[in-house]
Amino acid sequence: MPLRTLTAGESHGPVVLTILEGMPAGLPLAPEDINPDLARRQGLGPAGKPHPGASPRMKLEHDTAELLSGVMAGQTIGAPIAVQVRNLDHTKWQGRAVAPMTIPRPGHADLTGALKYGYDDLRQSLERASARETTARVAAGAIARKLLAEFGIRVGSYVTEIGGVEADLSAFPLTERLDAALRSEMNCPSPEGTEAMRARVEAIIRARDTLGGVFEVVALGLPPGLGSHVHYDRRLTGRLAGALLSIHAMKGVEIGSAFANARLPGTQVHDEIIRDDAGSLTRRTNRAGGLEGGITTGQPLVLRVAMKPISTTLNPLASVDLATGAPAATDYERSDFCAVPRAGVVGEAMVCLVLADALLEKLGGDSLVELKPRFAALRRASLDDVPQLGQPRVWWP
Numbered sequence: 001m002p003l004r005t006l007t008a009g010e011s012h013g014p015v016v017l018t019i020l021e022g023m024p025a026g027l028p029l030a031p032e033d034i035n036p037d038l039a040r041r042q043g044l045g046p047a048g049k050p051h052p053g054a055s056p057r058m059k060l061e062h063d064t065a066e067l068l069s070g071v072m073a074g075q076t077i078g079a080p081i082a083v084q085v086r087n088l089d090h091t092k093w094q095g096r097a098v099a100p101m102t103i104p105r106p107g108h109a110d111l112t113g114a115l116k117y118g119y120d121d122l123r124q125s126l127e128r129a130s131a132r133e134t135t136a137r138v139a140a141g142a143i144a145r146k147l148l149a150e151f152g153i154r155v156g157s158y159v160t161e162i163g164g165v166e167a168d169l170s171a172f173p174l175t176e177r178l179d180a181a182l183r184s185e186m187n188c189p190s191p192e193g194t195e196a197m198r199a200r201v202e203a204i205i206r207a208r209d210t211l212g213g214v215f216e217v218v219a220l221g222l223p224p225g226l227g228s229h230v231h232y233d234r235r236l237t238g239r240l241a242g243a244l245l246s247i248h249a250m251k252g253v254e255i256g257s258a259f260a261n262a263r264l265p266g267t268q269v270h271d272e273i274i275r276d277d278a279g280s281l282t283r284r285t286n287r288a289g290g291l292e293g294g295i296t297t298g299q300p301l302v303l304r305v306a307m308k309p310i311s312t313t314l315n316p317l318a319s320v321d322l323a324t325g326a327p328a329a330t331d332y333e334r335s336d337f338c339a340v341p342r343a344g345v346v347g348e349a350m351v352c353l354v355l356a357d358a359l360l361e362k363l364g365g366d367s368l369v370e371l372k373p374r375f376a377a378l379r380r381a382s383l384d385d386v387p388q389l390g391q392p393r394v395w396w397p
């Protein structure tokens, strides 16, 4: 698989870093291509203000990308691309003696990480397990997004549900959902949904509690034929679901209307194949969410992701002080109350990385100049290109 990403950095260390390897040469790239996604990850809504429910840290950080390698004269050169984002909060921690953290918080990697690595201070788990790491993913994802955009592929997301408050999006076509979400302070396409979600988050803050929710990531303009049915680790279905579930606090992924489909007979689920007016193959519906046999169908990719409620709660949870063995209540540290509106952009980043990887796999080539005509040929492929079928053959003599 051509594209590889590595991230490094701790929540309050000096920087978070990304290395993206395998991008073709000739892609125009500047920090300005990355910074808007970093701002969205910070929860800076349309008015440049943090989303309701976002941690106060988001006011402290001004995430900006520094391109350290792989780009010359504003274009990628095919070499590994290194991106650095500084943690402005680091200066508050530098040189400061910090009391050990001994009470693990349920829902975090505090206890599991400490047991696994033998840490004597739970902060050693917290620092790397923190979703601050998603900054590095978003930086890599923005570069993958730039590549996809060269081929007319758009990836976006929107929030459908927060803490049980569900937006009715039935009247919104997919493109409109993506556009309208960018104008909403909750990343929700519907104004009524935005208002109801904001009220729900404000109420949970007053209740000193936290919320999770559901967002959808959509990719438009995909060609058919990305991914493969031939082996488990080539199926795009698993690659996408795995990438989304690798994000902190994501606990469920649904492809298309998978759970509703599971309750219906097959004739009411599978997307029937027809020819459009131009003679091309198309489908009546898209209940499969744009994937069949682990391969893109050419229809919109629709992925739904469930995020658990934020684990750091103002009202304490029961735990045990590992220093004494006695029962203890969790301590609170500055935190999001609800990060669902910020999480969608991380989902987009992971989907961009998987799709860019699958596109490069399909097209081959080392430069944009090589890739462009190959993509045009892929787009032109139609019924005429399907090999002649219908001749009987002996497959296994």
Ligand SMILES: Cc1cc2nc3c(=O)[nH]c(=O)nc-3n(C[C@H](O)[C@H](O)[C@H](O)COP(=O)(O)O)c2cc1C
Pocket (backbone or CB within 6 Å): 055, 107, 108, 109, 129, 130, 131, 134, 247, 248, 249, 250, 310, 311, 312, 334, 335, 336, 337, 339, 342, 343, 346
């Ligand atoms: C964008 C984003 C922001 C998050 N912000 C916080 C936060 O402020 N406080 C918190 O306790 N958890 C936050 N989380 C979730 C934790 O990182 C997550 O609950 C923790 O890593 C454990 O989840 P896991 O079991 O999936 O690893 C955030 C997650 C994401 C994706």
